[in-house]
Amino acid sequence: MSFAHPYVEVVFEKELYDEIEGLRVALPEVILSMKFLIEKNKYRGQKQLKDLVDIYVLTVGPEELDFEVFKLLYSREKFNLEWVVRYFRENEEFLASVVRELGVVFDREEFLFIISELKESLEG
Numbered sequence: 834m835s836f837a838h839p840y841v842e843v844v845f846e847k848e849l850y851d852e853i854e855g856l857r858v859a860l861p862e863v864i865l866s867m868k869f870l871i872e873k874n875k876y877r878g879q880k881q882l883k884d885l886v887d888i889y890v891l892t893v894g895p896e897e898l899d900f901e902v903f904k905l906l907y908s909r910e911k912f913n914l915e916w917v918v919r920y921f922r923e924n925e926e927f928l929a930s931v932v933r934e935l936g937v938v939f940d941r942e943e944f945l946f947i948i949s950e951l952k953e954s955l956e957g
Contacts, residue, residue, distance in 0.1 A: 839910035840867065849902060861891045862902035869912035885920055886931050892947050893940055900954040907955050914952050918945065 840863060844850060850857040859867075868884050868891075892898070921928065921944065929939040 838867070840906055843905060843909055847905065849905075860899075860902060861894065861896060862899055863906065865891050865898075866903060866906040866912060869914060869917065870910065881920070882924060882927065882931075885917075885924060885928060886935075888917060889921070889928060889932060889944055890935070890937055893937075893943050898947070898951070900951060903951060904955060914948055914955075918948060921945075 844859060844863055849860050849863050851860065852858075865888060868888050871881065871884055925941065929941075932939050
């Protein structure tokens with residue numbers, strides 16, 4: 834994470850990381866929030882597809898996401914989830930094949946449900 838990133842201060846201030854073998858690793862909510870900001874960069878292609886795979890895997894992963902962490906980060910730098918839903922739908926077939934190759938179960942409804950819940954929590 835760049836020290837110029839808008840989330841750096843709050844990540845360390847609120848300890849939004851886990852210590853793993855002496856390294857501070859950002860929580861999944863922090864990583865997701867950072868990836869949600871990529872639409873501002875407006876790039877397309879393989880990097881954005883890789884980010885979409887990361888977003889999918891972290892979103893439907895085994896740990897329940899803490900929406901309060903998202904709200905805290907969103908208050909520092911707003912991110913847009915519409916591009917995630919749009920890009921997911923545009924590339925759903927490709928994404929499904931990639932996550933299956935990774936050994937992850939592809940669950941379209943679960944992913945869209947969690948993103949929808951997150952959007953609602955940020956709006957309310």
